[in-house]
Amino acid sequence: MKDFNGKTAVITGGASGIGLATARALAAEGANLVLADIEAGALDTAAASFAPGVEVATLVTDVSDRAAVERLAAFADQRFGKTHIAFHNAGIAVFGPMEKMTHKDWEWTMRVNLWGPIHGVEAFLPRMLAHGEDSHMVFTASFAGLVPNKGLGPYNVSKAAVVSLAESLRADMRGRNVGSSVLCPMRVASRIDYAARNRPAELGGPNEERGYSDEEFDDLQGRTITAEETAQRVLAAMREGRLYIHTHYEAEPFVRKRAERILGAFEALS
Numbered sequence: 694m695k696d697f698n699g700k701t702a703v704i705t706g707g708a709s710g711i712g713l714a715t716a717r718a719l720a721a722e723g724a725n726l727v728l729a730d731i732e733a734g735a736l737d738t739a740a741a742s743f744a745p746g747v748e749v750a751t752l753v754t755d756v757s758d759r760a761a762v763e764r765l766a767a768f769a770d771q772r773f774g775k776t777h778i779a780f781h782n783a784g785i786a787v788f789g790p791m792e793k794m795t796h797k798d799w800e801w802t803m804r805v806n807l808w809g810p811i812h813g814v815e816a817f818l819p820r821m822l823a824h825g826e827d828s829h830m831v832f833t834a835s836f837a838g839l840v841p842n843k844g845l846g847p848y849n850v851s852k853a854a855v856v857s858l859a860e861s862l863r864a865d866m867r868g869r870n871v872g873s874s875v876l877c878p879m880r881v882a883s884r885i886d887y888a889a890r891n892r893p894a895e896l897g898g899p900n901e902e903r904g905y906s907d908e909e910f911d912d913l914q915g916r917t918i919t920a921e922e923t924a925q926r927v928l929a930a931m932r933e934g935r936l937y938i939h940t941h942y943e944a945e946p947f948v949r950k951r952a953e954r955i956l957g958a959f960e961a962l963s
């Protein structure tokens with residue numbers, strides 16, 4: 694997609710961090726915005742922060758709820774006619790070693806990080822195919838979806854699946870009007886460390902604490918970059934029709950090593 698002017702972008706997790714920064718970058722290019730987020734207050738504050746003249750609509754949406762994501766797609770159609778960009782970005786993280794993960798940790802992570810994007814594909818893909826105009830889906834995975842981080846088991850698993858979701862969509866949409874990209878950042882300054890603020894009561898309840906210890910933080914790789922820099926990489930990838938969106942050059946040796954380990958295992962066949 695070369696030009697975002699007049700296009701409509703729906704962004705989940707749009708009230709904060711990477712989602713909000715990408716919304717701002719798209720607004721600067723003349724896109725209409727639908728921001729969706731589970732946090733009503735943050736959504737209102739985010740919407741009010743746009744310059745007059747930017748077309749921005751909001752809908753409180755829990756991406757783990759399929760009907761809510763369907764309502765989001767219908768809302769975007771009603772407000773702007775059609776959706777051209779769906780940014781499946783809302784996500785959460787639970788930190789800690791595998792043996793400490795509860796079933797509720799797994800369940801919450803999968804519902805938001807994996808079912809959220811799946812619901813997004815279910816709701817938006819038929820609409821994009823039906824209107825037939827140049828469209829693009831961006832999925833926020835993580836570096837953790839390419840190379841597992843220590844102490845982030847459920848998150849790694851959910852994000853690896855999101856990488857595959859984006860790749861699978863890309864394969865199925867070859868030659869058609871819906872592009873697919875997957876964002877794979879290391880650390881980005883945002884409110885992800887306080888993701889438990891949005892944890893539903895039935896899955897362990899909300900908690901305002903930072904999600905990890907200093908020791909666990911030290912296990913994470915890479916610099917912390919800004920959400921704004923990340924957003925520019927997202928727009929560039931959409932323009933160039935690129936599948937993988939890397940944000941940190943220091944991720945490269947880790948990805949290479951993993952690929953080499955996988956390829957090296959073929960030696961056992963000879």
Ligand SMILES: NC(=O)c1ccc[n+]([C@@H]2O[C@H](COP(=O)([O-])OP(=O)(O)OC[C@H]3O[C@@H](n4cnc5c(N)ncnc54)[C@H](O)[C@@H]3O)[C@@H](O)[C@H]2O)c1
Pocket residue numbers: 705706707708709710711712729730731732735754755756757782783784785786805833834835836877878879880881882883884885886887888891
């Ligand atoms: N910040 C990082 O270091 C980093 C690195 C790699 C990937 N990511 C991914 O980036 C994405 C965006 O996160 P961020 O870092 O901007 O964090 P953030 O917490 O600032 O933003 C995430 C947004 O998602 C919303 N959200 C949470 N649960 C939701 C739900 N069930 N339904 C709808 N909205 C929900 C939150 O309210 C928040 O506004 C996530 O998918 C995250 O996993 C972040």
